[in-house]
Amino acid sequence: MRILIAKPGLDGHDRGAKVVAQALRDAGVEVVYTGLKRTPEEIVAEAIQEDADVVGLSILSGAHLLLTRRVLDGLRAAGADDIQVVVGGTIPPRDVEPLKALGATAVFPMGTPLTDIVAAFKSRSEVTR
Amino acid sequence: MKDLKLNAGIPVKPSYGPEDLAGRDAGADIGRPGEYPFTRGIHRAMYRERLWTMRQYIGFGTPADTNARFKHLMAHGQDALNVAFDLPTQLGLDSDHPRAEGEVGMVGMAADSLADMEEAFAGIPLDRVSVSLTINGMAAPITAMYYAVAEKQGAAADRVVTTPQNDILKEFIARGTWVYPVDPSLRLVADLIEFSARHYPRSNPVSVCGYHIREAGCTTGQEMAYGLAMAAAYVELMLARGMDVDDFAPRISFNFTSWGQIFEEVAKFRAGRRLYARMMRERFGARNPKSWMFRSLIGGGGSAFTVQEPENNIVRGAYIALAAALAGAQTMALPTYDEAYTIPSAKAQLIALRTMQICAEESGAADTVDPLAGSYFLEAITNQMEEKILEELAHVERMGGIVEAVKTGAIQAEVARQAYLFEQKLASGEIKKVGVNCHVGDRPPEADRGVELYTFDPRVAQAQIAKLQRLRHDRDHGAVAAALGRLTDEARGAANLMNPITEAVKSYATLGEIAGAMKTVFGEHKEPVKF
Numbered sequence: 001m002r003i004l005i006a007k008p009g010l011d012g013h014d015r016g017a018k019v020v021a022q023a024l025r026d027a028g029v030e031v032v033y034t035g036l037k038r039t040p041e042e043i044v045a046e047a048i049q050e051d052a053d054v055v056g057l058s059i060l061s062g063a064h065l066l067l068t069r070r071v072l073d074g075l076r077a078a079g080a081d082d083i084q085v086v087v088g089g090t091i092p093p094r095d096v097e098p099l100k101a102l103g104a105t106a107v108f109p110m111g112t113p114l115t116d117i118v119a120a121f122k123s124r125s126e127v128t129r
Numbered sequence: 130m131k132d133l134k135l136n137a138g139i140p141v142k143p144s145y146g147p148e149d150l151a152g153r154d155a156g157a158d159i160g161r162p163g164e165y166p167f168t169r170g171i172h173r174a175m176y177r178e179r180l181w182t183m184r185q186y187i188g189f190g191t192p193a194d195t196n197a198r199f200k201h202l203m204a205h206g207q208d209a210l211n212v213a214f215d216l217p218t219q220l221g222l223d224s225d226h227p228r229a230e231g232e233v234g235m236v237g238m239a240a241d242s243l244a245d246m247e248e249a250f251a252g253i254p255l256d257r258v259s260v261s262l263t264i265n266g267m268a269a270p271i272t273a274m275y276y277a278v279a280e281k282q283g284a285a286a287d288r289v290v291t292t293p294q295n296d297i298l299k300e301f302i303a304r305g306t307w308v309y310p311v312d313p314s315l316r317l318v319a320d321l322i323e324f325s326a327r328h329y330p331r332s333n334p335v336s337v338c339g340y341h342i343r344e345a346g347c348t349t350g351q352e353m354a355y356g357l358a359m360a361a362a363y364v365e366l367m368l369a370r371g372m373d374v375d376d377f378a379p380r381i382s383f384n385f386t387s388w389g390q391i392f393e394e395v396a397k398f399r400a401g402r403r404l405y406a407r408m409m410r411e412r413f414g415a416r417n418p419k420s421w422m423f424r425s426l427i428g429g430g431g432s433a434f435t436v437q438e439p440e441n442n443i444v445r446g447a448y449i450a451l452a453a454a455l456a457g458a459q460t461m462a463l464p465t466y467d468e469a470y471t472i473p474s475a476k477a478q479l480i481a482l483r484t485m486q487i488c489a490e491e492s493g494a495a496d497t498v499d500p501l502a503g504s505y506f507l508e509a510i511t512n513q514m515e516e517k518i519l520e521e522l523a524h525v526e527r528m529g530g531i532v533e534a535v536k537t538g539a540i541q542a543e544v545a546r547q548a549y550l551f552e553q554k555l556a557s558g559e560i561k562k563v564g565v566n567c568h569v570g571d572r573p574p575e576a577d578r579g580v581e582l583y584t585f586d587p588r589v590a591q592a593q594i595a596k597l598q599r600l601r602h603d604r605d606h607g608a609v610a611a612a613l614g615r616l617t618d619e620a621r622g623a624a625n626l627m628n629p630i631t632e633a634v635k636s637y638a639t640l641g642e643i644a645g646a647m648k649t650v651f652g653e654h655k656e657p658v659k660f
Contacts, residue, residue: 011305023549
């Protein structure tokens with residue numbers, strides 16, 4: 001079970017991404033963090049190269065719909081749509097369903113307890129196995 | 130009895146008395162307001178003579194949208210501006226760059242060229258209004274644009290007061306809008322400080338930001354320690370250029386947070402002012418008392434706010450403003466109660482301004498200087514905070530100094546570790562948040578929390594791109610090419626780049642072109658990914 005935590009777009013705030021990465025690592029999950037400002041193409045390539053089961057996108061700039069669509073399209077185009085995509089960050093409630101409609105398997109808007117996020121990743125890894 | 134601690138790790142006793150101040154020299158430590166070491170504030174009469182400046186952070190959409198919001202808040206008594214730039218601008222990308230898609234005008238205004246800055250400040254007299262520019266990696270070209278607008282308005286250079294943030298070390302540690310590798314980035318910081326000191330004597334060409342590092346997760350003691358370490362690094366840069374410390378130090382300013390625990394925040398600023406004054410006088414040999422003064426914008430930390438029950442943030446904002454006033458802020462800014470959700474609405478922004486005004490005009494907090502001085506508790510924790518900051522400074526030294534710690538990622542990893550510890554304290558209830566981990570009642574449905582969400586209009590990006598493309602078509606191509614060529618050439622040497630940057634700006638070269646000209650020489654930063 002491997003998770004790629006990714007920061008797409010131009011936003012440089014990665015407190016949330018790093019906190020989630022540490023919590024997952026403490027929960028016994030293998031975590032890779034991309035670092036800031038990755039393009040959707042770079043994230044797709046890294047997810048495949050790292051053999052990730054789940055990609056967690058952390059987005060605070062408001063560009064989440066566009067960036068999530070790009071990552072999902074990229075995974076599909078690469079034949080890697082078995083890799084699940086989940087999204088967290090400054091996601092207004094009204095955008096949760098649209099993100100799921102695009103193909104995100106879970107969305108964690110601001111205010112989601114860390115334990116819920118870790119539990120969701122872990123249950124997803126059970127499904128993946 | 131429960132064990133309680135300040136965020137910095139200092140234990141809090143149930144009560145304090147004279148025994149807690151034993152062995153300290155109150156005269157030397159506390160002194161008088163407006164006198165070295167400025168524990169009690171940098172001015173003798175503080176707000177009785179001059180109230181703090183109200184400077185909300187504003188910027189969204191096009192420069193024209195931002196200009197309208199500036200004027201709206203100024204009509205309600207805001208007396209200074211603080212500009213938010215969108216992410217492409219902060220990273221030196223033009224609005225039509227492929228990587229800018231979806232980000233143009235989102236978290237700030239777009240500034241592709243001098244033409245945008247002219248529009249943003251149209252009708253705002255830059256010889257009378259002071260303007261902060263929240264820009265770091267691109268501080269040199271954006272400030273050059275600002276100076277060019279002021280010049281076009283006919284403002285005398287010695288009347289222009291601007292505060293470009295220009296704190297790139299903080300960006301590497303916490304906020305992420307870096308462009309070039311560490312060394313050329315520091316060169317640009319120094320170029321702007323040197324240029325401003327020579328030509329714009331009232332500008333504040335660097336605002337050292339502990340604020341963003343605290344927002345990223347560090348403790349209060351670390352926030353102040355990292356801020357002081359970054360300030361020292363900038364001072365050393367300028368001394369290495371042969372400048373006299375008193376030629377630039379009086380214009381160094383600071384941007385720190387006020388987060389929630391009133392007394393800890395006040396103690397942090399009192400200890401920080403004392404340490405800075407001693408550092409500037411004793412370590413750097415500054416002789417001008419203005420070089421010893423820790424002048425601060427105190428901003429409310431948005432991370433203190435919660436998405437649950439957002440109206441509670443209005444109350445939190447009031448305490449944050451009170452703490453900032455009691456701490457002796459020169460300038461104040463508050464986040465808006467809806468900030469965790471959205472680009473602030475005009476109403477939310479006005480409530481934040483009104484909060485600071487009520488604190489200033491109605492609460493009495495501004496009536497006397499450093500009103501908490503002499504409190505056994507406050508003086509004791511001010512002393513302990515000073516020790517904590519010194520410990521953290523020693524830790525920075527063990528990491529190889531602040532610049533080295535940034536290059537290796539050691540300091541970023543420490544901040545991330547603290548952020549995670551904080552989440553654990555929140556989860557365990559050691560840190561309490563009303564409506565989040567205590568006193569949680571029935572929640573309204575997710576979609577209905579009474580926050581007016583900003584709706585991004587795609588026409589903003591279209592209009593911005595159309596304007597940019599018109600500009601590229603209409604300008605003098607020869608002048609642009611010559612200016613960019615000179616900038617690239619000079620970037621290869623060691624000269625101050627503000628002159629060629631200014632020439633490029635005035636030729637209406639775009640920010641992307643100016644940033645790109647330097648990128649061909651400097652390359653891009655590769656981030657050490659550690660957590």
